[in-house]
Ligand code: ATP
């Protein structure tokens with residue numbers, strides 16, 4: 060099964076409901092992330108990504124993500140702007156107790172109402188501190204019990220700052236703390252209220268296909284015209300872990316039709332699971348096969364990718380990190396003459412490492428994966444510039460190797476090198492032509 064569906068609502072969805080949803084204009088969701096650290100580029104706005112996904116999954120069309128610093132007048136202007144024409148605005152950040160936390164003040168100003176003390180919120184804040192074993196609640200935390208008149212609170216079970224639910228023009232505005240896990244927990248509560256706030260929201264059907272062994276350009280050539288479609292929306296994301304994700308969002312009929320077309324066009328590249336490591340582990344488990352790794356330049360990243368898959372213990376045997384030449388010799392039996400003749404970053408050594416993992420280290424694994432390369436930034440030569448990575452796979456039938464040249468810094472060379480090793484293992488398993 061190459062598709063995944065996310066439907067937050069348990070309500071059974073009918074074809075009719077989906078068709079009606081596509082006929083009515085979409086309800087717009089907007090996101091406003093607040094904080095100097097964001098606009099200074101010192102903090103990655105992961106909240107916006109979570110909120111966008113949450114909105115999409117609930118049936119809102121996100122048509123804008125904004126960031127603004129901590130200056131109150133800028134937040135007021137941003138709130139006025141993003142609430143225009145939106146059904147729901149989710150704001151994160153600036154609800155803390157310190158003077159630079161201005162979200163509640165800015166919201167009250169944008170609404171044209173005053174801030175009032177909310178006794179229930181103050182009791183919640185005090186209770187939070189008591190649970191944490193703090194006897195004297197800092198006076199500054201009183202600020203967090205301030206609420207724009209006519210707004211409602213959203214309880215914060217994970218921290219002190221209550222969230223705020225308010226109306227700004229036609230839009231509902233939800234303010235959550237910036238701390239990611241507090242924001243996530245609070246949106247969980249808003250999910251319960253959403254059907255009453257915005258009745259008739261229809262979650263879209265979302266299907267995902269995962270492919271490997273091709274780049275974005277090849278994918279584009281195989282599916283001309285499909286990426287610019289809006290009904291359904293087809294999006295493509297490239298992962299450094301070695302796969303492409305194609306996401307189809309729309310009504311059930313549209314999504315089913317488009318997913319069939321994409322599946323036909325991309326058949327030979329499709330992965331059964333969300334990514335190479337997951338697919339490899341699932342396929343090895345299905346065939347009752349095991350895997351082992353012998354890594355050099357990737358420094359354990361092949362192992363880490365496999366190890367991140369739940370249930371990997373069924374297939375993962377062991378891994379060796381043989382960084383130095385002597386380690387390659389001692390643990391994998393790579394002959395010194397071979398290294399002297401070809402260099403440590405070479406097809407011959409990559410093949411010897413993968414095969415040596417099977418024979419010399421006496422691994423019982425069915426599939427052995429090896430990497431050797433120049434992660435940089437030092438150590439490049441004209442024959443093997445920085446970014447050269449050889450990956451190899453050995454099994455009972457023999458061994459294959461492939462050379463890659465990866466651009467970017469050391470971390471990227473290692474990440475992509477590991478992904479290429481998994482790709483070769485996947486191809487080997489599929490019995491496809493592994494040598495290029
Ligand atoms: P508090 O000040 O009480 O921690 P707050 O609501 O004022 O809560 P912020 O001060 O804006 O929240 O952010 C707190 C921390 O949460 C930040 O230092 C940052 O680490 C993280 N954070 C804030 N906004 C985001 C965001 N958009 N994406 C990811 N992390 C964020």
Ligand code: MG
Nearest residue numbers: 153154155160
């Ligand atoms: Mg703060």
